[in-house]
Structures are given as structure tokens and as C-alpha cells.
Amino acid sequence: MVDIERVTDYGALSERLAAEVLSCMLDSGENLICLPSGDTPLGAFKIIASKLSGKSNRLNFKLVGLDEWVGMGRDTKGSCQSCMFEHLYKPCAIGRDKIIEFNAQSADLEMECRKMDRFIAENGPIDLAVLGIGMNGHLGLNEPGTSFSQSSHIVPLSETTKKVAQKYFPEPVELEKGITLGLKHFLEAKRLILIASGKQKAEIVRRIMEEEVSERIPATIAKIHPDSTLLIDHHAASALQEE
Numbered sequence: 001m002v003d004i005e006r007v008t009d010y011g012a013l014s015e016r017l018a019a020e021v022l023s024c025m026l027d028s029g030e031n032l033i034c035l036p037s038g039d040t041p042l043g044a045f046k047i048i049a050s051k052l053s054g055k056s057n058r059l060n061f062k063l064v065g066l067d068e069w070v071g072m073g074r075d076t077k078g079s080c081q082s083c084m085f086e087h088l089y090k091p092c093a094i095g096r097d098k099i100i101e102f103n104a105q106s107a108d109l110e111m112e113c114r115k116m117d118r119f120i121a122e123n124g125p126i127d128l129a130v131l132g133i134g135m136n137g138h139l140g141l142n143e144p145g146t147s148f149s150q151s152s153h154i155v156p157l158s159e160t161t162k163k164v165a166q167k168y169f170p171e172p173v174e175l176e177k178g179i180t181l182g183l184k185h186f187l188e189a190k191r192l193i194l195i196a197s198g199k200q201k202a203e204i205v206r207r208i209m210e211e212e213v214s215e216r217i218p219a220t221i222a223k224i225h226p227d228s229t230l231l232i233d234h235h236a237a238s239a240l241q242e243e
């Protein structure tokens with residue numbers, strides 16, 4: 001059963017998320033952490049950066065990159081990896097030795113998937129996976145219809161994702177495919193936190209909670225994960241019955 005944690009606003013969500021991530025980063029264990037790009041975690045990243053600055057190379061955690069648009073990388077403005085670099089890795093001075101991520105510009109994307117799967121099999125499971133919830137309920141780039149047993153894979157993007165993702169880029173871009181960790185990795189993670197903020201997420205949050213667990217809404221995996229939290233602000237919670 002997923003634990004629903006409703007907080008008042010985006011500031012409170014950011015504080016709460018930052019506290020969870022920092023506690024995993026500061027732990028002495030060699031924790032493997034997966035964090036999402038996107039708009040929702042940016043407030044938490046700012047808090048993490050203010051608390052972690054200068055310390056990160058003495059800590060034992062490693063970050064596993066969640067996803068990327070095929071053909072893009074850290075140098076592409078608007079990409080997932082550029083978002084992580086600008087808002088987390090650079091301000092926290094997290095070096096490349098701590099980051100394992102897809103090369104979405106590789107000529108052999110299948111090999112990238114197998115490389116990531118092998119890394120997680122040998123070093124995992126992921127200790128803490130934090131995921132944003134897409135407007136269509138996707139997690140990472142696991143679009144509706146993705147099998148719960150899927151590991152890393154290359155994805156034809158849904159029309160919703162292609163449209164919504166334009167907000168990350170300075171100019172309109174053609175997006176066709178993504179590369180992403182799979183739902184299997186999230187289900188096997190020791191702890192799973194899904195985050196959503198704002199009125200535009202209220203309907204998908206309602207569907208996640210009210211509809212049955214199904215591949216039609218990937219985020220419903222939170223309801224079968226043994227230690228998961230849906231961390232949402234008041235607006236994202238506004239279509240839930242009790243609100």
C-alpha cells in the first residue's frame with residue numbers, strides 16, 4: 001500500500017523531498033540513488049545543493065541517471081542530463097565518478113541499456129528511487145502500456161510526452177524516442193517516492209489512487225511496492241476524494 005503524504009505547497013514538498021534524499025546521501029552506506037529531472041524536483045535540488053556543497057566527494061552515494069531523450073546529452077539545453085547537471089551535479093560539485101548514466105547519443109543504444117542493467121544488477125538494487133509523475137502517469141520514460149517487468153529500454157514516446165516535454169526546451173524540438181530505466185528497477189528499489197505538484201497533476205493523481213494497478217498507468221506500481229510514498233502538494237491532491 002502506498003503511503004500518501006500531502007503537504008501544503010511546493011515549498012513544503014521540496015523540503016520534505018530534500019530531507020529524504022539528503023539522509024540517503026549522508027548515510028555511510030554505498031547508497032545507489034535515482035533522481036528525476038523535470039520541474040518538480042528543482043526546489044528540492046536547491047535545498048540539497050545548499051546543504052551538500054563541498055561535501056559530496058567525501059560521501060559514498062552514487063547516482064544512477066533515470067532517462068534521456070535519444071540523441072541528446074548533457075550539452076543539449078533542455079535535456080534530462082543538462083537539467084541534472086545545471087540544478088544538481090554542478091551546484092553540489094558531484095563528480096562524474098559518482099554518476100552512472102545512459103549515453104543517449106551512442107550508436108548502440110541497446111548496449112547502453114544492457115550496460116545500465118548490468119550496473120544495477122551488480123551494485124543495486126537502487127536504495128532510493130524518486131520519480132516525477134508524468135501527465136499520462138509515466139515514470140521516467142516508461143509510457144502507458146509498459147510491462148512492470150521491463151528493465152532499461154528504448155521507448156517510442158507518447159504524443160502526450162512529446163507535447164508536454166516542449167516546456168523544457170528553449171525552442172520547439174522533435175522528440176521521437178527516449179531511453180529509460182525500467183519499471184522493474186523501480187519495483188525492486190528499496191524505497192520509492194513519487195512526486196507531483198500543481199493543479200495540472202490533480203487528475204492523474206486521482207486516477208493513480210482510484211483506478212486499479214495496471215500497465216495503463218505506470219505510476220500505479222507505487223501501490224504494489226512495499227515501501228512507497230506518494231508525496232504531493234495540496235493542488236496535486238485536490239481531486240482526491242478526502243480533500
Ligand code: PGA
Pocket residue numbers: 037038039040041132133134135138139140
Ligand atoms: P515534471 O515532469 O516534473 O516536469 O512535471 C514529470 C514527468 O513528466 O516525468
